[in-house]
Amino acid sequence: MGIWSAFLTSLGIIKRKVNILLVGLDNAGKSTIINGLKLNAAAPTEIVPTVGFSVETFSTQHRLTFTVFDMSGQGKYRDLWEYYFPDVEAIVFVIDASDKARACVARDELETMLENKVLRMRKIPILFFANKMDIDGGMTPSECSGALGLEEIKDRNWTICATNGLTGQGVSNGFDWLAEELKS
Amino acid sequence: MRNSESSNRAFQNLRSNRVLGAISSLLRKAPTVSSTSSSSFNRDSQSTIRDSTSTLTEDSSDPVRHIPAESKELDSGADSATNLSQSLSSDTLDAAGFDAEALSARVNPFYVPPNKRASRVLRPSTLNAPDAKHATSSKQIPEDEPAPVPAEKLEEETVHDVWMKALEIESTGILNPFQACTALVNVDGVGNTNLVVADLAGIGKLSNATSQNLNNPTNMFTSIKVFQGHRLLNEHIVPAPPVALVHFYPDSDVTPRIPVTALGSGPDVFMYHANTPFQRFTLPFIKPHPQEEDAWKDLSVAVGAALSQAAECSGTGFVDDEVLQFAWNRIVELRESGAPITRRSLQFISGCPDMQSRRAMVNNEALTPLLIQPDISCMTVLNRNSFTKDAQAMLVVGTEQGILYLVSPPQYSVVEQRTLLSPIAHLGVIGLYEKEFTICCACRDGSIQIISSTKSKSMKRILFDVLLEGVIGLRDHFIVASMKKQVFAYTTEAHLMYSFSVPSPITAIEKVETNSTFCGYAVAMMDGQVHLYDGRDLVSKISANGSVCSIRFGDFGRDSSCLVMITSTGELDVRILRRNARLLPLKPAVPDPAVVKGAGEFQRCAVKIRRFISRLLIGSAQEMYQKFQLDLMHLRLVAERATLNNTKRRLNPVCEASNLKLSAEVKGFGPTYRIYVRLLNAGTDTLENVYVLLAADSRAYSIDTAGFEVAVLFSEQCVQRSSLMHARQNMNEGVSDMVQVFVFEHGVRNRVLIANKIPVPLN
Ligand SMILES: Nc1nc2c(ncn2[C@@H]2O[C@H](COP(=O)(O)OP(=O)(O)OP(=O)(O)O)[C@@H](O)[C@H]2O)c(=O)[nH]1
Numbered sequence A: 001m002g003i004w005s006a007f008l009t010s011l012g013i014i015k016r017k018v019n020i021l022l023v024g025l026d027n028a029g030k031s032t033i034i035n036g037l038k039l040n041a042a043a044p045t046e047i048v049p050t051v052g053f054s055v056e057t058f059s060t061q062h063r064l065t066f067t068v069f070d071m072s073g074q075g076k077y078r079d080l081w082e083y084y085f086p087d088v089e090a091i092v093f094v095i096d097a098s099d100k101a102r103a104c105v106a107r108d109e110l111e112t113m114l115e116n117k118v119l120r121m122r123k124i125p126i127l128f129f130a131n132k133m134d135i136d137g138g139m140t141p142s143e144c145s146g147a148l149g150l151e152e153i154k155d156r157n158w159t160i161c162a163t164n165g166l167t168g169q170g171v172s173n174g175f176d177w178l179a180e181e182l183k184s
Numbered sequence B: 001m002r003n004s005e006s007s008n009r010a011f012q013n014l015r016s017n018r019v020l021g022a023i024s025s026l027l028r029k030a031p032t033v034s035s036t037s038s039s040s041f042n043r044d045s046q047s048t049i050r051d052s053t054s055t056l057t058e059d060s061s062d063p064v065r066h067i068p069a070e071s072k073e074l075d076s077g078a079d080s081a082t083n084l085s086q087s088l089s090s091d092t093l094d095a096a097g098f099d100a101e102a103l104s105a106r107v108n109p110f111y112v113p114p115n116k117r118a119s120r121v122l123r124p125s126t127l128n129a130p131d132a133k134h135a136t137s138s139k140q141i142p143e144d145e146p147a148p149v150p151a152e153k154l155e156e157e158t159v160h161d162v163w164m165k166a167l168e169i170e171s172t173g174i175l176n177p178f179q180a181c182t183a184l185v186n187v188d189g190v191g192n193t194n195l196v197v198a199d200l201a202g203i204g205k206l207s208n209a210t211s212q213n214l215n216n217p218t219n220m221f222t223s224i225k226v227f228q229g230h231r232l233l234n235e236h237i238v239p240a241p242p243v244a245l246v247h248f249y250p251d252s253d254v255t256p257r258i259p260v261t262a263l264g265s266g267p268d269v270f271m272y273h274a275n276t277p278f279q280r281f282t283l284p285f286i287k288p289h290p291q292e293e294d295a296w297k298d299l300s301v302a303v304g305a306a307l308s309q310a311a312e313c314s315g316t317g318f319v320d321d322e323v324l325q326f327a328w329n330r331i332v333e334l335r336e337s338g339a340p341i342t343r344r345s346l347q348f349i350s351g352c353p354d355m356q357s358r359r360a361m362v363n364n365e366a367l368t369p370l371l372i373q374p375d376i377s378c379m380t381v382l383n384r385n386s387f388t389k390d391a392q393a394m395l396v397v398g399t400e401q402g403i404l405y406l407v408s409p410p411q412y413s414v415v416e417q418r419t420l421l422s423p424i425a426h427l428g429v430i431g432l433y434e435k436e437f438t439i440c441c442a443c444r445d446g447s448i449q450i451i452s453s454t455k456s457k458s459m460k461r462i463l464f465d466v467l468l469e470g471v472i473g474l475r476d477h478f479i480v481a482s483m484k485k486q487v488f489a490y491t492t493e494a495h496l497m498y499s500f501s502v503p504s505p506i507t508a509i510e511k512v513e514t515n516s517t518f519c520g521y522a523v524a525m526m527d528g529q530v531h532l533y534d535g536r537d538l539v540s541k542i543s544a545n546g547s548v549c550s551i552r553f554g555d556f557g558r559d560s561s562c563l564v565m566i567t568s569t570g571e572l573d574v575r576i577l578r579r580n581a582r583l584l585p586l587k588p589a590v591p592d593p594a595v596v597k598g599a600g601e602f603q604r605c606a607v608k609i610r611r612f613i614s615r616l617l618i619g620s621a622q623e624m625y626q627k628f629q630l631d632l633m634h635l636r637l638v639a640e641r642a643t644l645n646n647t648k649r650r651l652n653p654v655c656e657a658s659n660l661k662l663s664a665e666v667k668g669f670g671p672t673y674r675i676y677v678r679l680l681n682a683g684t685d686t687l688e689n690v691y692v693l694l695a696a697d698s699r700a701y702s703i704d705t706a707g708f709e710v711a712v713l714f715s716e717q718c719v720q721r722s723s724l725m726h727a728r729q730n731m732n733e734g735v736s737d738m739v740q741v742f743v744f745e746h747g748v749r750n751r752v753l754i755a756n757k758i759p760v761p762l763n
């Protein structure tokens, strides 16, 4: 980023670009959440499981332009996640709060991710979404945090918020937190 | 203690197999003739008792190692191969430019390519890393740390490491879990795999059911339960008690890929597709033994005559005692000769004590034709032409009558059928139907029979002195679990690879194939332990809350690599294998003193070599030698053939020897030509034993002198030869009009010096 654009950015005339990695198990609702954020785009009628990954760009009122790498959560594609660790400034981890049985799988993936060499060097913040809060009998954010062992993450900033991917409820709260984190 | 254990086991055997057979036959017979049903029940329960006592006596004997007592091979043919291979000289191998390293890997079983030597060493010390909790998933752990931690602790840690507890449900409502009747099926074709259990709930109620209840199948609540995660998604009442449940894809190209769940019961296979009953297939009737058939034919004629006499009021309406006695004797004779006889005959000779009851029975039954309905005892699936999960497959069905059927969808026709010596209890398959396959049948008499598709006559039988609990087919060998806490591994050629004992009686065995890297098996035991093996190495231990009756590995829900266990109390326990988990042997492989030095590496060398060695170890060295010679000869033939093809197909001339000049031409206008060949030794050395070979398409031409020998060719000497060649009358287009000339040196190396092609002038 040149001095000129840095200057413009600081004035808020052009927005700063931020790369975000969106991960989580398959069916957690990642694509659904990101779809709700694309305000201008016509909402597609149906969201299909992502193959590989997809890139979405959208801007918020925080003078930031988010480029989101929406990764596929299917087992065979999870190896792709780590290739993006060097280039992103934040990670969003989506958890399906209604699926208790898979919490252990999510925990395993999270642990694998946090053990990654690159990520251990980069203390980028992680935003957790306890998605599908509308479904009865699901886990609350604190239960999610217990099930995934989030308390053990001490070396970086993180937060967890309950969301509903279908209505977009709770999502903007999460991104507000992220924008604050990224400003500093 | 021991007795109670074995009677427990006997009970389980009884519950799983015998009772099922009895019930299913009961159900089918019940509506027609009640006397038959009671007698068939008698028979079955008798045999159950016999079986359980035999288990008892076996168990109380000394715990000797149970090596198969008898191994019969019905085919042979390696000898001629050995001779042949010896007649071939080994130089051909060099001539083919054979890769020396590949060869040494082939010949020396302990050969390790230099670049792989270091990485082969497997140490349990990886488990002892500071961050032991994730030891198996992290990659940067120093390899050369000592391992002072006791083995116990190591094992404990790995258990927690590799498997994650996903689900634990105390009551699923499954009353009689049993391995053959559970499957992990992607029922509706979307990415959510379900647990399907054909539950024998009705059997549980059997103990206090009255006989009239038994005759009314609607009182039985046998059902197929489909679980999605922890909840029961669907439940169908099934028409008859199931004995086997499998799933497969009947077609190759229909999308979405929705598998068919097939349920074997009596002579029928009921098929469910996307949660709905879909199709039903019935196995054909079996023809009884001709002598038995004859006896009953005579009886039926006699009954017919007696009845017509009775209609004319001139007889008793019953068959003459002599006829009856004669038929009785014939059937008894047949029975004593060891041939299987039908239930009806059995009842006739042993169920009717006096002439009176025999007469009545014959009058009742003789008029209906004597046909045997097969009873399905087990099923499995054989893929047609691809190993992928959703590839088209066919059913392999084993029966109580000892007949094995291969049933091909979508018409569900029997495409192949084999008769074995004993009722089939378990099936394992390896391979593909259209390529090559081997089926291993574990029979009720405690034998396995290995049937292979390649040698159509080959059927190998190995007799154990213990009953078998299960068979599975891994990539290239079968794992056989016995009821006496033992596991055997057999190659597709019926050679024992290894065997070992497990701590507790085995209740179920299941293939565990995670991806291309791991292919092992899980052994569930009565004490609630589940052991995971890679070959003979124990790689993981899991303990469940009760005796595990059924264990399945595969996709479950949205996750792959799940171990789904159902205990005898109907508890469901699902563990998920960590995605990055590496399954390594828990204990360092203890070198067997019997095994030669270098055995550690032996475990990790190519399968074929491992097979050789294991065969050597069990003493069949001669056979191993023959096999090796056969393979070597095969290899040589392949190499020679390739060389030949290469030279034949090559259009441009070959010139290996620069000092030899060849000029050849074909003269004439046909149909007769003359071929002139001139050889000039332009070098300074004398050449010996040079052969010249003329070859042309034999469909078009015949050559009078197809080859000649030049014994000595001095330096600067020129030799000229000629031969006549005739075009054939029926020469048609499309055959090549070329004559090939090969010059080769005969001696230590049969190498081609020069080869050339010359065109034949058109006629
Ligand atoms: N009830 C409910 N359903 C949701 C919610 N968010 C997402 N879903 C549903 O969850 C399903 C999966 O959503 P996706 O967005 O495709 O999930 P994904 O994480 O992108 O999955 P992959 O791309 O396969 O990794 C869809 O059917 C959504 O409709 C939510 O908040 N509540």
Ligand SMILES: [Mg+2]
Pocket: A030, A031, A032, A048, A049, A050, A070, A071, A072, A073
């Ligand atoms: Mg997606």
